[in-house]
Amino acid sequence: MEMNDIEVSEDGPVGWITIRREDRLNALRMNVTDREIVTALADFSGRTDIRAIVITGSGTRAFCTGWDMEDIEESSLTDLEALIRQNTQLFNAVWRQRQPVIAAVNGHAVATGAALAMSCDLVIASDTARLAEPEIRHGALSPFLILPFLTHARAVHEFYLIGDAIGAAEMSRLGLVNRVVSADDLHIQAQAMAERLALVPREALELKKRSLKAAYDAMGLRAATERHTLADTIMIGAxxxxxxxxxxxxxxxxxxxxxxxxxxxxxxx
Structure with missing residues (x-):
């Protein structure tokens, strides 16, 4: 598959997926950019020599600012639900990828971009990173209801119900990132973390990740995200x-x- 919106590369045992829509703050084109990311993940999944994957955005301003809303057209409720479920497939592809996935958050991670970052197993953020889920202000809901499983309840409620952005220091305080580094060091530190993962025996690493995801499902993640998809469809279509x-x-x-x-x-x- 020819990639138009992302760049796929390799550095030793590490696969890199870089969103290359810098002029649009790395916003995703619906049915294009998301499908390319899913395809790249599937291709890496079949590679035993790729031991970890990094997802990032091009430039220094944005990791990903969600869907390119100027490209979104009106849809019937049935088509809308299909689009939202496809959106969820993007996060599930990352969440359940065979190899560990690291988000290298190089700037603003907004809406679907925030969910994309939070669906990764590990997160390294530049000190200029900002995380936001402002969708509630325009009649949509968070596309991937993951934060209740990652940090404490009061912070989740404020983040989702008001929609204000938080900076890298607050992300670190809430345990949403593993490291905060300078923007100049982000790529190097993400590669180093991925190479550290690559030292772990492959079978043990992949089975441990699978067990961790099973634990989240036992806590209700799969059921919660399924119900939330329906709620998001109702809200967007209202x-x-x-x-x-x-x-x-x-x-x-x-x-x-x-x-x-x-x-x-x-x-x-």
């Missing part, structure tokens, strides 16, 4: 006055106008 106002702002003024209408009330507080 025809509400304030959602129509946001859609109008996007149509008439583009992304900047949309964000201004969505986020200005929160900035004033």
């Amino acid at each position: 025809d509400l006055p304030w959602k129509r106002a946001l859609a109008t702002a996007m149509k008439e003024g583009g992304m900047r106008a949309f964000l201004d209408v969505r986020d200005s009330p929160f900035k004033r507080r």
Whole structure:
């Protein structure tokens, strides 16, 4: 498969997937970028010489800022549910990848970008990284309900219910990242962590990861994400006055106008 939005590379036993849409802050094109990432993961899964995988974004401003909303068109409720389930497939592909996956968060990780980072097994963040799930402000829900399984309840509630971004120091305090490093050292440190993983016997490493994922499922992860997918479909498909106002702002003024209408009330507080 020809890759248009990502670059796939290798460095010794480490596979790298780099989102290359820097001009769009590494936002994903629906049915394009996500499918390329899933395909790259599947290709690496068949390789016994690739022992760990790193996912990152190009440039220094953004890891991934979610879906490129200017490319999203209106869909029927049935099509919408299929798109949201496909979105979930992206996170599951990372979460259940045979090899350990490291997120090298090089800037803003927003919405689907935040979920993509949090679905990785390990996370290294630059000191400029920021994590945000602002979807609730425009009538959507977090695409992958993973944080209740990663950190404590009050922080999860505030993060999901208000939608404010948190910086690298707060991510570290909440245990959402393994390391915070300088932006200049991010690539080197991610490669070093992946090479450290590669020293572990392959079979033991993969079986341990499988056992860890089974533990999360026993705690209810699979059931929770399934129910959440349906809730997200209902919310995104709802025809509400304030959602129509946001859609109008996007149509008439583009992304900047949309964000201004969505986020200005929160900035004033």
